Amino acid sequence: MVCPFCEHCDTKVVDKRESDAVSTRRRRECLGCHQRFTTYERVEQPDLVVTKHDGRTESFNPEKLRKGIALAIAKRPVTGDQVDRTVEEIEAELRSAKRREVPAGLIGALVMEKLKALDHVAYIRFASVYRDFTSASSFQDEVKELLRSHREARGDKVEHS
Numbered sequence: 809m810v811c812p813f814c815e816h817c818d819t820k821v822v823d824k825r826e827s828d829a830v831s832t833r834r835r836r837e838c839l840g841c842h843q844r845f846t847t848y849e850r851v852e853q854p855d856l857v858v859t860k861h862d863g864r865t866e867s868f869n870p871e872k873l874r875k876g877i878a879l880a881i882a883k884r885p886v887t888g889d890q891v892d893r894t895v896e897e898i899e900a901e902l903r904s905a906k907r908r909e910v911p912a913g914l915i916g917a918l919v920m921e922k923l924k925a926l927d928h929v930a931y932i933r934f935a936s937v938y939r940d941f942t943s944a945s946s947f948q949d950e951v952k953e954l955l956r957s958h959r960e961a962r963g964d965k966v967e968h969s
């Protein structure tokens with residue numbers, strides 16, 4: 809740990825507080841200049857792997873998801889905060905099933921579900937792009953099935969129709 813004031817390398821912890829479930833806040837004091845500063849220690853989330861339609865995989869990238877949503881909401885009355893929250897909610901939802909691999913289609917389905925509630929025009933835009941990536945003949949059925957199997961994996965009660 810390097811002191812932000814004098815770049816001395818030795819610090820001591822003067823106070824430790826749990827700030828929330830995912831990060832620990834520590835007050836530190838530099839042993840060189842005796843200034844105090846705060847550090848946050850975060851638990852690194854395990855990698856989430858996305859499986860694409862062609863079988864290839866990639867790590868889940870919230871930034872890529874944010875860009876996809878940003879394209880759909882261009883010039884729509886949706887704020888950056890709402891986009892951030894949507895990305896966070898989708899990531900939390902993906903991790904909640906406790907599966908290491910998630911199908912790319914499920915991410916698209918979750919985005920559509922969120923956009924539908926947020927802005928109908930953005931939803932239509934996203935759906936028209938997403939539809940090109942799915943090969944299934946019945947688009948709506950595929951989306952429904954993805955959401956249903958995800959919620960089942962998560963342990964939710966699912967109504968069978």
Ligand SMILES: [Zn+2]
Nearest residue numbers: 811814838841
């Ligand atoms: Zn210092």
